[in-house]
Amino acid sequence: MGPVNTGLVAEAGDVHWLRADIALAAAARRQAGQLARAVGLPDERVSRVELCVTEMATNLLKHAHDGSLALRVVRTRGRAGVECLSLDNGPGIDDVQRALRDGTSAYGSLGIGMGAIERLADVSGIHSLPGRGTVVCARFWTDGPPPEPxxxxxxxxxxxxxxxxxxxxxxxxxxxxxxxxxxxxxxxxxxxxxxxxxxxxxxxxxxxxxxxxxxxxxxxxxxxxxxxxxxxxxxxxxxxxxxxxxxxxxxxxxxxxxxxxxxxxxxxxxxxxxxxxxxxxxxxxxxxxxxxxxxxxxxxxxxxxxxxxxxxxxxxxxxxxxxxxxxxxxxxxxxxxxxxxxxxxxx
Ligand SMILES: [Mn+2]
CATH class of the missing domain: 3.60.40.10 (PPM-type phosphatase domain)
Known part of the structure; x- marks a missing residue:
């Protein structure tokens, strides 16, 4: 008997890469909105995706060296969603927990942005290497947060x-x-x-x-x-x-x-x-x-x-x-x- 295929878990698909320049926020908002509507996110969730990438873009332009956003549709086991990644090459965040907690600290708007992204997304994460760079990930599914990992x-x-x-x-x-x-x-x-x-x-x-x-x-x-x-x-x-x-x-x-x-x-x-x-x-x-x-x-x-x-x-x-x-x-x-x-x- 052959293998029982229980489905495609994930695959590459088209990734929309947007480099950090003056037009990033507008371009990211437009692209993310298109992807979110294409996979059938309801209007209220499309707005969340747009807000999220706007925060990501604003953070990159204000704080980062050489950043970019990577936006793509994700599909797994019959579910669809949009994944937004923000990647930069510094300066990094010394204390990620503090940046999430405290938007009014010396981190400026970075903390506000991170906290907002965490609240908007179904799944989010951040990893920062001080001096080397930060990656922020946010995912939005058509039907809300995923079941058990x-x-x-x-x-x-x-x-x-x-x-x-x-x-x-x-x-x-x-x-x-x-x-x-x-x-x-x-x-x-x-x-x-x-x-x-x-x-x-x-x-x-x-x-x-x-x-x-x-x-x-x-x-x-x-x-x-x-x-x-x-x-x-x-x-x-x-x-x-x-x-x-x-x-x-x-x-x-x-x-x-x-x-x-x-x-x-x-x-x-x-x-x-x-x-x-x-x-x-x-x-x-x-x-x-x-x-x-x-x-x-x-x-x-x-x-x-x-x-x-x-x-x-x-x-x-x-x-x-x-x-x-x-x-x-x-x-x-x-x-x-x-x-x-x-x-x-x-x-
Ligand atoms: Mn090669």
Whole structure:
């Protein structure tokens, strides 16, 4: 019997990136409003989304160096919503709790903005590295706050190379029940960048969604076959077995996959090759995935020269926030950037 597909948990989709300039607040309000109406948020909740991004934009312009907003539609298990991320490269906030509490302190309007975002959104989070940068995340669902959090939370983010609209990096997460519950993750980097790389990425995601396999090697082979007429891609598939708390990974080409747990970081090796052109006999690597562990997969648009202790307090946060801060701090500007994370909640 094949796997019972219990649905798409999350996937990349189009991310609307807006750089912090004088027109940011108006542009963000317009874009966020469009996305919110497109997924069917009622008018009162559309206004909340618009207010939220206005606060984010105002904060970036007043306080941050080199900030941007990333807005996108999110869909999971039959639910839809809008996700708003604010990312900057400093100056950071020394005391996040105080900034949330006290809008009239030396933090100026930053505190007021943060508190407002927290009250407006169904789900929100903030992670700040003093001197290095802050990421704020807010999500609005069509039908209010989500039910109980999943034991393994997933999220991701993509950003095209400067000057391109489409991103050649993509990711997706599916839930399986086979018969024990599992998550299947895809991270894919279409070769080069621009529309042809994005097309390869779309084809990889479609093949990943359609695959009837559980074994990461077999799913990777399905992706490989689907990319034969494309320009090819680096791709990695991870299977998280929730019952035996292990992760199985199979990859080809330059995708970084690693597990972070406390101060430890363990890399999972990919095999050289190109999905769609040359798929060597892929090997599957298996590692324990106990509570408190983070699985991180990203393209070569992010540097892998970091350690978990460079990000104090990050890995217990919202999965999209984790992906956002890692991209914000480690992305290189001369390539598409893409990352997906799975966080096993501490027990
Ligand atoms: Mn790349």
């Amino acid at each position: 999943e034991p393994v939370a997933t999220g991701g983010l993509t950003r095209p190379i400067t000057g391109e609209q489409l991103c050649g990096d993509t990711w997706a997460v599916r839930a399986l029940d086979c018969p024990s519950p599992a998550l299947l993750l895809l991270m894919c980097d279409g070769l080069g960048h621009g529309p042809l790389a994005a097309r390869a990425a779309d084809q990889a995601r479609a093949a990943f969604r359609a695959s009837r396999h559980i074994n990461p090697e077999a799913v990777l082979r399905d992706v490989h076959e689907a990319l034969r007429k494309s320009r090819g891609a680096a791709a990695a598939i991870a299977l998280i077995d929730l019952a035996d708390q292990r992760v199985h990974l199979s990859g080809v080409g330059n995708i970084t996959a690693l597990l972070a747990h406390g101060d430890r970081r363990n890399g999972l090796l990919s095999t050289p090759g190109i999905a769609g052109a040359h798929l060597p006999r892929a090997r599957t690597h298996t590692m324990p995935f106990p509570p408190g562990t983070a699985l991180i997969m990203h393209s070569d648009g992010l540097s892998d020269r970091w350690k978990p202790h460079d990000f104090p307090g990050l890995f217990t946060q919202d999965a999209s926030l984790v992906a956002g801060q890692l991209l914000n701090q480690t992305a290189v500007r001369r390539d598409d950037a893409g990352i997906v994370v799975a966080l096993h909640r501490p027990s």
